[in-house]
Amino acid sequence: xxxxxxxxxxxxxxxxxxxxxxxxxxxxxxxxxxxxxxxxxxxxxxxxxxxxxxxxxxxxxxxxxxxxxxxxxxxxxxxxxxxxxxxxxxxxxxxxxxxxxxxxxxxxxxxxxxxxxxxxxxxxxxxxxxxxxxxxxxxxxxxxxxxxxxxxxxxxxxxxxxxxxxxxxx
Amino acid sequence: xxxxxxxxxxxxxxxxxxxxxxxxxxxxxxxxxxxxxxxxxxxxxxxxxxxxxxxxxxxxxxxxxxxxxxxxxxxxxxxxxxxxxxxxxxxxxxxxxxxxxxxxxxxxxxxxxxxxxxxxxxxxxxxxxxxxxxxxxxxxxxxxxxxxxxxxxxxxxxxxxxxxxxxxxxxxxxxxxxxxxxxxxxxxxxxxxxxxxxxxxxxxxxxxxxxxxxxxxxxxxxxxxxxxxxxxxxxxxxxxxx
Numbered sequence: 001x002x003x004x005x006x007x008x009x010x011x012x013x014x015x016x017x018x019x020x021x022x023x024x025x026x027x028x029x030x031x032x033x034x035x036x037x038x039x040x041x042x043x044x045x046x047x048x049x050x051x052x053x054x055x056x057x058x059x060x061x062x063x064x065x066x067x068x069x070x071x072x073x074x075x076x077x078x079x080x081x082x083x084x085x086x087x088x089x090x091x092x093x094x095x096x097x098x099x100x101x102x103x104x105x106x107x108x109x110x111x112x113x114x115x116x117x118x119x120x121x122x123x124x125x126x127x128x129x130x131x132x133x134x135x136x137x138x139x140x141x142x143x144x145x146x147x148x149x150x151x152x153x154x155x156x157x158x159x160x161x162x163x164x165x166x167x168x169x170x
Numbered sequence: 171x172x173x174x175x176x177x178x179x180x181x182x183x184x185x186x187x188x189x190x191x192x193x194x195x196x197x198x199x200x201x202x203x204x205x206x207x208x209x210x211x212x213x214x215x216x217x218x219x220x221x222x223x224x225x226x227x228x229x230x231x232x233x234x235x236x237x238x239x240x241x242x243x244x245x246x247x248x249x250x251x252x253x254x255x256x257x258x259x260x261x262x263x264x265x266x267x268x269x270x271x272x273x274x275x276x277x278x279x280x281x282x283x284x285x286x287x288x289x290x291x292x293x294x295x296x297x298x299x300x301x302x303x304x305x306x307x308x309x310x311x312x313x314x315x316x317x318x319x320x321x322x323x324x325x326x327x328x329x330x331x332x333x334x335x336x337x338x339x340x341x342x343x344x345x346x347x348x349x350x351x352x353x354x355x356x357x358x359x360x361x362x363x364x365x366x367x368x369x370x371x372x373x374x375x376x377x378x379x380x381x382x383x384x385x386x387x388x389x390x391x392x393x394x395x396x397x398x399x400x401x402x403x404x405x406x407x408x409x410x411x412x
Contacts, residue, residue, distance in 0.1 A: 009232055016228040024221050031297050034224060035326065041231045072327050104218035122183070123216055129183065144182045151181040154215065 008048060011057055012041055018058070019065055022124050025116065026069045028109055036072075040064040062125055063135055066117075107157040115150035118143050173198035184208035274357035275372050281331050282350050282381045283365050292324040292339050293346050299325045299338075311336055311353045313376045315400045331355070340396075342389035347382055349393065355379040362387060376401055 016037060023033035023040075043064055044051075051060055108116065121132045129147070133140040171179070171188065176197045179189055184205065193201040299322040307325060308315045323346065324339035330352060338349040352358075358379035361372045369387035373380050373394065380397065382390050 008235075012231050013228045016231060017223045020223045020227060021219060021221055025219065029300075029303075030224070031299070034227060034230075035324075037227065038231050038234050042234060045235050100214070101218050104214055105221075108215070108218060119215075120219070123212075123219055147183065148178065148181045151211070151215075155211070 004048065008045060011061075015058055015061055016041075018124055019061055022062055022120055023065050023069065025108065025120050025124070026066065026113075032072075036065055036068055040068050043068065058125065059127065059131065059135055062121065066135075103158065104154070107154050110157060111150055111153045115146050115153060118146045119150040122147060171197055173201070176201060177204065180204060180208040184212050274355065275359050275361055278331065278352065278355060278358055278372060278379060278381060279361075279363070279365055279370050282348075282383060283368055283370070285328060285330055285337065285350070286348060286368070286383060292326070292337065292348070298323065307336060308351075311351065311378075313351075313353070313401065316402070317400055319396050320400050340393055342384070342393065344386045344388045345384060347384040347389055347393050349397075350381040350383070351375065351378060352381070353378040362390070 019037050019040065020033055023036040024030060027033050027036060040061060044061055051057060108119075111119075118132050118136065121127050121135060122129075125132075127135070129140045129143045132143045136143065171192045176189065176192050179186065183189075189205055189208075193205040196202075198204065301317050304317040304320065304322055304325060305315060307327065308317070321340060322338050323341050324337070326337045327334050328337040329335075330337075330350060333352070333354060335353070336351040338351070340347050340349055353376075355378045356374065358372050358374055360374065361370075363370050367385065368383050369385065369390070371382040371387060371390045371394070375397065380394075382393060384390070
């Protein structure tokens with residue numbers, strides 16, 4: 001095995017959890033998320049020469065996942081699963097009980113993808129507003145607006161406000 | 171930063187160091203409380219986002235990667251003749267193997283066999299694709315189905331020839347059968363053949379064509395039967411079997 005392959009293997013092991021979670025919340029389907037991760041790593045391997053900076057690998061791979069997801073679902077689709085019906089086993093330690101976690105997952109699944117995607121990039125990807133802006137091809141100000149609305153909508157949904165007409169706070 | 175700006179930014183990036191400083195500076199009377207609540211909410215969102223990652227996913231990703239070393243970057247000038255040579259070799263191979271095939275059928279077979287290598291992991295999946303997803307993707311492809319009798323272990327929308335096709339895998343006794351549905355491909359003729367090690371059946375289907383690919387063609391009749399039933403069509407099966 002050459003050095004590049006060895007490095008790539010380490011990259012796969014290091015980034016698979018974050019990429020899977022990102023893909024899961026984009027597609028909201030576990031099987032599709034696994035396929036997205038596999039296909040994205042395969043595409044990344046084929047075009048590894050395009051990766052100039054190892055530090056940028058995560059952003060590069062997340063962009064591949066987003067594009068791959070968009071390619072599969074280029075026409076707007078309704079949610080694949082009703083997130084409220086999907087109970088995912090969770091082994092992560094948490095101060096919240098499973099019903100609370102499920103309630104939040106339900107809310108995350110209900111906000112519009114244009115708000116959810118920047119939130120995922122911030123919380124799953126760990127990117128700054130400027131980095132998210134670069135990835136999404138929008139302004140940093142627009143990212144901030146979307147992040148603001150994402151959290152405002154989550155809070156409104158958890159308060160039980162009208163799911164179809166969450167009050168805009170901006 | 172004033173109190174209003176502080177509250178707005180709590181919903182943008184509550185972990186920003188500037189907000190901690192602003193809370194200490196008491197930009198609002200209850201800034202510290204608001205920051206604590208925002209950070210607790212952040213922890214709540216993160217806990218919800220942290221879905222369990224399927225065991226061995228990284229191993230499966232690595233197993234699906236090509237075993238050979240990464241091809242070295244080549245200049246564009248060198249790449250296109252190599253691509254052309256590869257294409258010509260493929261055309262020659264297909265021409266030899268399915269020389270009697272009508273043109274549209276011939277090119278569809280070549281494209282389908284080639285596509286198999288793009289998604290090798292498709293054959294290893296075992297979970298059943300949700301029926302709602304099958305129905306929806308076929309509806310989008312212009313075909314109303316009763317998919318209750320179709321057990322698919324893989325479903326993806328893939329580029330094949332000049333449009334998007336539905337790439338599926340169906341478990342079968344003799345091994346998984348890959349099924350490609352190509353909407354709009356209406357010049358394809360019914361045919362059973364082999365290309366290298368792959369048994370292939372093509373047939374006109376609904377408003378397009380269908381291609382079956384597998385190691386053996388022994389399950390093709392049963393699979394074709396299931397698809398005709400799913401569309402409510404009368405059965406018209408060929409007798410070709412190994």
